[in-house]
Amino acid sequence: xxxxxxxxxxxxxxxxxxxxxxxxxxxxxxxxxxxxxxxxxxxxxxxxxxxxxxxxxxxxxxxxxxxxxxxxxxxxxxxxxxxxxxxxxxxxxxxxxxxxxxxxxxxxxxxxxxxxxxxxxxxxxxxxxxxxxxxxxxxxxxxxxxxxxxxxxxxxxxxxxxxxxxxxxxxxxxxxxxxxxxxxxxxxxxxxxxxxxxxxxxxxxxxxxxxxxxxxxxxxxxxxxxxxxxxxxxxxxxxxxxxxxxxxxxxxxxxxxxxxxxxxxxxxxxxxxxxxxxxxxxxxxxxxxxxxxxxxxxxxxxxxxxxxxxxxxxxxxxxxxxxxxxxxxxxxxxxxxxxxxxxxxxxxxxxxxxxxxxxxxxxxxxxxxxxxxxxxxxxxxxxxxxxxxxxxxxxxxxxxxxxxxxxxxxxxxxxxxxxxxxxxxxxxxxxxxxxxxxxxxxxxxxxxxxxxxxxxxxxxxxxxxxxxxxxxxxxxxxxxxxx
Amino acid sequence: xxxxxxxxxxxxxxxxxxxxxxxxxxxxxxxxxxxxxxxxxxxxxxxxxxxxxxxxxxxxxxxxxxxxxxxxxxxxxxxxxxxxxxxxxxxxxxxxxxxxxxxxxxxxxxxxxxxxxxxxxxxxxxxxxxxxxxxxxxxxxxxxxxxxxxxxxxxxxxxxxxxxxxxxxxxxxxxxxxxxxxxxxxxxxxxxxxxxxxxxxxxxxxxxxxxxxxxxxxxxxxxxxxxxxxxxxxxxxxxxxxxxx
Ligand code: SF4
Ligand code: SF4
Numbered sequence: 080x081x082x083x084x085x086x087x088x089x090x091x092x093x094x095x096x097x098x099x100x101x102x103x104x105x106x107x108x109x110x111x112x113x114x115x116x117x118x119x120x121x122x123x124x125x126x127x128x129x130x131x132x133x134x135x136x137x138x139x140x141x142x143x144x145x146x147x148x149x150x151x152x153x154x155x156x157x158x159x160x161x162x163x164x165x166x167x168x169x170x171x172x173x174x175x176x177x178x179x180x181x182x183x184x185x186x187x188x189x190x191x192x193x194x195x196x197x198x199x200x201x202x203x204x205x206x207x208x209x210x211x212x213x214x215x216x217x218x219x220x221x222x223x224x225x226x227x228x229x230x231x232x233x234x235x236x237x238x239x240x241x242x243x244x245x246x247x248x249x250x251x252x253x254x255x256x257x258x259x260x261x262x263x264x265x266x267x268x269x270x271x272x273x274x275x276x277x278x279x280x281x282x283x284x285x286x287x288x289x290x291x292x293x294x295x296x297x298x299x300x301x302x303x304x305x306x307x308x309x310x311x312x313x314x315x316x317x318x319x320x321x322x323x324x325x326x327x328x329x330x331x332x333x334x335x336x337x338x339x340x341x342x343x344x345x346x347x348x349x350x351x352x353x354x355x356x357x358x359x360x361x362x363x364x365x366x367x368x369x370x371x372x373x374x375x376x377x378x379x380x381x382x383x384x385x386x387x388x389x390x391x392x393x394x395x396x397x398x399x400x401x402x403x404x405x406x407x408x409x410x411x412x413x414x415x416x417x418x419x420x421x422x423x424x425x426x427x428x429x430x431x432x433x434x435x436x437x438x439x440x441x442x443x444x445x446x447x448x449x450x451x452x453x454x455x456x457x458x459x460x461x462x463x464x465x466x467x468x469x470x471x472x473x474x475x476x477x478x479x480x481x482x483x484x485x486x487x488x489x490x491x492x493x494x495x496x497x498x499x500x501x502x503x504x505x506x507x508x509x510x511x512x513x514x515x516x517x518x519x520x521x522x523x524x525x526x527x528x529x530x531x532x533x534x535x536x537x538x539x540x541x542x543x544x545x546x547x548x549x550x551x552x553x554x555x556x557x558x559x560x561x562x
Numbered sequence: 563x564x565x566x567x568x569x570x571x572x573x574x575x576x577x578x579x580x581x582x583x584x585x586x587x588x589x590x591x592x593x594x595x596x597x598x599x600x601x602x603x604x605x606x607x608x609x610x611x612x613x614x615x616x617x618x619x620x621x622x623x624x625x626x627x628x629x630x631x632x633x634x635x636x637x638x639x640x641x642x643x644x645x646x647x648x649x650x651x652x653x654x655x656x657x658x659x660x661x662x663x664x665x666x667x668x669x670x671x672x673x674x675x676x677x678x679x680x681x682x683x684x685x686x687x688x689x690x691x692x693x694x695x696x697x698x699x700x701x702x703x704x705x706x707x708x709x710x711x712x713x714x715x716x717x718x719x720x721x722x723x724x725x726x727x728x729x730x731x732x733x734x735x736x737x738x739x740x741x742x743x744x745x746x747x748x749x750x751x752x753x754x755x756x757x758x759x760x761x762x763x764x765x766x767x768x769x770x771x772x773x774x775x776x777x778x779x780x781x782x783x784x785x786x787x788x789x790x791x792x793x794x795x796x797x798x799x800x801x802x803x804x805x806x807x
Contacts, residue, residue, distance in 0.1 A: 120798060122595040123781045129588075130776030133703050134638065135688065135695035136630040150697050159698065171768050172702070180769075181700035204782075207603045209630030211620065211638075212773055213783035215601065339598060339799060375600050375789045379799070387793040391803045404790050444603050447787055452605035452612075480605060481629075 080149040080502075084191075085198045086495045088233035095242045096341060099231035106230045107185055111168055113229040114161075114222075118169065120339075123218040128165045130212045131155060137206040137214075142483050143199050146502035151196050154206035154216040160192050161219055190232060197223035198234055199499050202335065202489035203440035208480050217489070221337025224490075228336060236493035240332050244345055249294035249328035258324055261297050269307060275561045277314045279306075279322065284356050286321035287400075288313070290409075291329040291349055291373075292364025293528035301549040302531055305365050308552030311559050312413050315422050320362075326352035329369035330528065334376075335490035343380045346372060350381035350395060359400040362407045365550050367439035367488065367527030373406045374446035410526060411448045413555060414458045417465050424558040429467035432522040434554065435514050436460055436472065437507065437534075438482035439527035453479075459526055459551050466558040471518040477510040487533030500533060501540050508541040515543070523548050567734075567746045570756060574738055577760040584767025585775065592779040596796035606787035613786050620783060637684030641710075644678025647671045648717070655728075655735045672721055679714040682707055706769065709758055716755035726752045 093100035103109075118125050137154040139145065144152040151157065159181065166173030166182035173182030183189070202217035227233065243252040253261075262279040269277045280286065290313075296306040313320045326349045333342030353361055361383060363373045378384025382392030384405055399405045416422050436459060448454040456479050463470055477483050486503030514520040523538075525531050525548065535545040607613050619625045624642075627635045651671025654660045686707045689699045720726045727747040737744035746752075765771070778784060 119595060120598065120796075122592060122597040122779060123601060125595045126592055126776050126779045126781075129770070129772040130780065132770045132773050133695075133698050133700070134627070134634050134685075135692065135698060136627055136634050138694040138698065140630065150694070153694060153698065155698050178701065179705070180702045204603060207782050209626055211624055211627040211630075212777045213603055213620075213626065213780040215603065215782045218601070218782075340802065343802065378789050378793045379599060379795050382793070384790045384793060386791060389793075389800070389803070392793055406790070445601075447604055447606075450608075452608060452787065455604065480603075 080143075080147045080152065080199055080499065081192070081195055083199070083496065083499055084195050085493060086235035087194075088235045088238040092235065092238040092242050093228070093231065093233050095245075096228070096233070096238055096338075098228045098233060100233075102190075102231045106190070106232075109230045110185060110190065110226055111164075113226040114165065115169070117222045117225065118165075121218070121222065123215060124222050127158070127212075127214045127219060128162055128169075131158060131162070131214055134211065137210050137216075140206045140209045141200075141216075142203070142205070142486060142506045143201075143499065143503045146486070146505035147199075147499070151192070152199055154210075157196050157200055157216055158214070158219050160189070160196055161223055164189060190227070190230070193223050194227055194232055194234075197227070198491065198496065199503075200489060201440070201484045201486065201491050201503065203484035204444040205440065205481065205484065208444060218337070220489070221335070224335065225337045228338070234490060236495070237332050237335050237490040241336070241341060241345070244328050244330070244332070244348075248325060248348070250330050250332065251294045251297075253294055253297060253327070255324040255327075258297060258322075258327055262322070265303070265307065265310075269310070273561065275314070277307075277310050277561070279310050280320065281322050282324055282356070283319075283321035286319050286356060286358055288318055288320035288360045288362055289326070289349075289353055289356060289358040290320055290322055290362050290364060291326055291352075291369075292322075292409075293330045293366040293369055294328045295528040295532060296364055297327075299528075299532065301535070301546075301553060302365075302528055304553035304556060305550030306552075308550065308554075308556030308559075309364060309409055311556055311561060312409075312416065312422065312552070315559060315561055316416055321356060321358070323352040323356060325355065329363050329366050329373065331369060331372040332490065334368050334372050342372065342376065346377055346380040349377070350383060353383065354395060354398070357398065359398065360403055360407065361399075361405060362409055362412055364409050365526040365528065365552060367441035367529060369528075370408055370526075371441035371445040374408070377406055408448050408458075410458050410462055410551060413552070414449075414462055417462065423560040424466050424555075425560055426466060426468050426558055428558045429554055430469070432467060432554070433469040433471065433518060433520045434463055434467055434522045434524050435470070435511065435520045436463060436478075436524045436551075437485065437530060438478050439525065439530050440482060440484045440488055442526060443482045444480060459524075462551055463524055463554060466554050471514050471520055473510040473514050477506065483507040483510065485527075485530040485533040486537065488527075488529050492529050492533055497536075501537055504533070504537045504541070508537075511543075512541070521547055524551050524554060525549065526551050563743060563745065566748060566753075567743070570746050570753075571738065571743055573757070573760045577763040581763040581766050588767055588772060589775050592775065596798060597781045597785070598796035598799045600785055600787075600789040600794050601781050602785040602787045603782040604787055606785070608787050610786055613784060617778065617784060620777065633688065634685070637681045637688070639681070640677045641681030641685065644674040644676070644681060647674035648678055655732050656739065658732075658736060675714055675718050675721065679711060679718065682711050682714065686711070702769065706765075706771070709762055713755060713758045713762065716751045716758065719751040720755065724749065724751065
């Protein structure tokens with residue numbers, strides 16, 4: 080797959096993020112400098128560069144390798160693209176006897192390989208589950224992309240989005256007034272549809288709950304169906320909630336480049352909105368990498384969470400309601416209400432659907448829901464079973480912690496990489512096809528905006544109708560009884 | 563004291579020094595490098611006790627490897643458990659009197675060497691027979707296997723074929739430890755065995771053998787999954803807050 084290359088970021092996108100926009104004379108020094116810098120800052124990179132024994136346990140675990148058969152898409156080979164440079168310049172044996180340990184000089188060709196193959200990794204971490212040392216190729220991919228950025232060789236798709244989210248407020252570049260119009264239009268549609276005045280409030284000061292959700296939820300299909308679902312749940316619970324035009328995006332593409340400062344800046348918008356609106360709770364909509372950043376990193380990056388002893392985090396933590404986890408996933412919220420018996424459903428409204436659930440990588444392997452390990456697997460399934468009658472899981476080794484990526488995560492969701500996306504979806508499509516044939520499954524339920532966008536695009540390549548894709552809260556929306 | 567004995571005395575002091583100082587330096591480096599973000603691979607334990615239990619299962623049972631590939635698991639586990647028993651058996655050359663349990667495992671230790679070498683040969687065969695594994699193998703991967711097989715084979719020679727003068731060897735080893743130097747027996751298998759062991763000790767801190775300390779520092783395995791409950795912040799990251807909060 081070395082013929083496939085993502086578009087390279089242009090001047091404006093690179094400069095906005097503080098990187099050069101082309102490889103200058105000193106690209107080699109910059110590359111090695113950044114690598115040394117990251118080796119000092121990230122224990123993961125430092126240890127993972129040394130610890131691999133080339134056992135091969137991860138070689139057949141990556142969906143891109145399974146779909147493309149390109150040996151460089153084996154996780155260990157992907158790591159090795161960086162490791163051979165690490166060995167050459169940062170280790171003794173690589174300096175004395177490079178041929179012996181697989182160390183190689185850094186060349187322009189190496190950099191091109193990095194660009195190709197670090198953008199053929201969706202940072203899904205499936206390989207890390209199966210490595211005896213937990214070596215997480217995603218950490219190496221992130222470092223690779225960050226080094227490329229620093230050398231002036233960024234990826235157009237991710238870096239332009241990182242500009243938009245900071246300049247306009249969301250990944251899709253949807254300005255505030257357009258958002259207001261969209262929400263008003265949706266309220267009308269819902270009322271026309273079910274005769275209940277379900278609200279989608281924006282920028283309400285003093286609301287109890289701030290909902291942050293991927294901006295695709297505001298106008299992409301099928302994403303918007305889930306947004307309607309969240310609104311109906313809040314309505315049924317009688318909750319006081321709001322969206323924020325300042326923080327109208329939960330997705331954080333800073334994760335994909337592994338740049339801590341960028342990720343922090345993007346996350347800070349949500350802290351600012353929470354402080355400005357004075358909310359007591361923060362709830363995150365259906366988005367995989369948004370939830371990983373929220374659950375795992377918000378406390379670190381922005382102080383949204385508990386147990387901060389420093390003035391920075393105390394400021395926000397005093398405002399948040401400590402009876403609830405902060406932040407909370409919309410599925411945790413809905414499941415909690417279901418358990419309390421506060422939501423009523425007509426399950427038969429979903430009877431035209433035979434549903435299976437796709438565990439999104441960042442939720443499955445990078446975050447959690449509820450109090451128990453593995454809650455991220457049980458809670459969404461419990462919700463589906465509470466609102467629908469027909470549910471079948473896909474094969475055990477393709478779900479849960481071993482779930483296959485949709486093929487479009489981690490900054491790969493761009494049309495210039497469509498061939499990678501289609502091939503990378505193969506393992507998931509095989510598992511889906513099996514339950515479609517055997518159990519008549521006709522609906523793939525998701526809790527990730529990227530999975531939704533990827534599958535609607537890719538399903539037709541595998542002979543399925545794109546309407547078979549939708550959110551968990553779309554199912555909730557179909558079955559919930561409101562008055 | 564003949565020159566051969568002197569050479570091996572020097573070799574073992576140098577090898578021991580490199581092994582200990584090298585490993586200590588690596589471990590110091592790993593522990594000093596911050597882990598700025600919480601990245602456990604879930605479903606991960608939410609408590610430190612849970613993390614210790616997970617790590618113990620990884621180190622003792624190779625749990626993740628078991629999930630990924632049964633052949634690598636069988637060979638890898640045979641090799642490591644064999645090696646462990648063999649190493650424990652060797653304690654008897656370094657102490658007088660010998661702990662009772664070291665005596666108890668003697669007979670098992672002997673056969674453990676067979677398991678050890680069988681595991682190594684299985685792992686080595688995979689490097690030739692499985693395309694994917696051949697693709698990722700470097701010359702050093704083969705050489706380390708050769709080294710370990712050499713150590714195992716020369717050791718087994720002394721156990722099963724031509725016995726070495728154990729009493730004299732033990733006197734030599736105890737002498738090394740108390741600076742009261744004794745002559746080294748000069749039979750071939752023993753000299754090969756000792757040389758290869760010293761070589762292994764020397765390359766340990768600069769080779770992939772670092773996976774042994776490395777696993778304990780792997781953030782995806784050694785962190786508790788509790789980021790909402792506890793704020794986790796590295797010192798270089800905390801500085802960002804002071805600068806531009
Ligand atoms: S993180 Fe996912 S996409 Fe990347 S190498 Fe591992 S399995 Fe493949
Ligand atoms: S499973 Fe881990 S140790 Fe084995 S080859 Fe892959 S990354 Fe290396």
